[in-house]
Amino acid sequence: MTEEDTYKTIEVATEGILFKEKNSKFFGYAYPVLNEDEVKSRLETLKKEHHAARHWCYAYQLGTETIVYRANDDGEPNNSAGLPIYGQIQSFQVTNILIVVVRYFGGVKLGVGGLISAYKTTAQLTLEASKIIKKTINKDFLIVFDYKNMNTAMRIIKEKNLNITNQKLELDCEITISVRKKEADAVFEIFNHLFEIDIKEI
The missing domain is CATH 3.30.230.30 (Impact, N-terminal domain)
Structure with a gap:
C-alpha cells in the first residue's frame, strides 16, 4: 500500500x-x-x-x-x-x-x-x-475530564477537526475520538499537556 x-x-x-x-x-x-x-x-x-x-x-x-x-x-x-x-x-x-x-x-x-x-x-x-x-488508518483515544473543562476539550476537537465516535457528557465527561494515524501522536501530546484532562489510547 x-x-x-x-x-x-x-x-x-x-x-x-x-x-x-x-x-x-x-x-x-x-x-x-x-x-x-x-x-x-x-x-x-x-x-x-x-x-x-x-x-x-x-x-x-x-x-x-x-x-x-x-x-x-x-x-x-x-x-x-x-x-x-x-x-x-x-x-x-x-x-x-x-x-x-x-x-x-x-x-x-x-x-x-x-x-x-x-x-x-x-x-x-x-x-x-x-x-x-x-480509508485512513485511525487510532482511537479516550479523553476524560470534568465538566468544567468541556470548553477546552471541545475547542481542540473543533480546531483539529477531530472525529468524535462516542461521548458521555455528564459531571465526568468521556469522549472517544478517532484520529488519522499520522496525526495521532501530535493530538495525543496536545491533550496530554493539558491540566485536568486525561487521554489514553484504546
Whole structure:
C-alpha cells in the first residue's frame, strides 16, 4: 500500500456477478467485513440463498497493519478456488473484505486449471464491479475530564477537526475520538499537556 496510513476496501456489498464456464455457473459476491463473525454470518446467509449450489468457496482479508486472511476451497481440489480468489484480493490491494464464489456444477468437469481460472475470473469481475474506496488508518483515544473543562476539550476537537465516535457528557465527561494515524501522536501530546484532562489510547 502506497501511503502508510491509508488502505483500500469496498464501500458496499457487490452481489451476484455471474460467470459461466462449460455449463457451470459461478456467482461472485464481495462484502465489506470487519471481523470473522461478520464473515460467518455472510456465509450462512449465502448458503441459505444458494442451498442448491455445490460449492461456496471464499477468501477474506481483515486488518490494516496486522493482516488476517483465509482461503477456503470448500470441497474443490486443493488450492483451486480459495487461493485464486485470495490472489485477486491481493491484486486489487483491498482489505476488510470477504469474497465468496458460489458454484453450480453444470455436469462438465473443468479440471484444476479450469477451476483456478474460473474462480479467479469470477473474483476479478466481482471486484471490478465493486466500489473500491480509500480509508485512513485511525487510532482511537479516550479523553476524560470534568465538566468544567468541556470548553477546552471541545475547542481542540473543533480546531483539529477531530472525529468524535462516542461521548458521555455528564459531571465526568468521556469522549472517544478517532484520529488519522499520522496525526495521532501530535493530538495525543496536545491533550496530554493539558491540566485536568486525561487521554489514553484504546
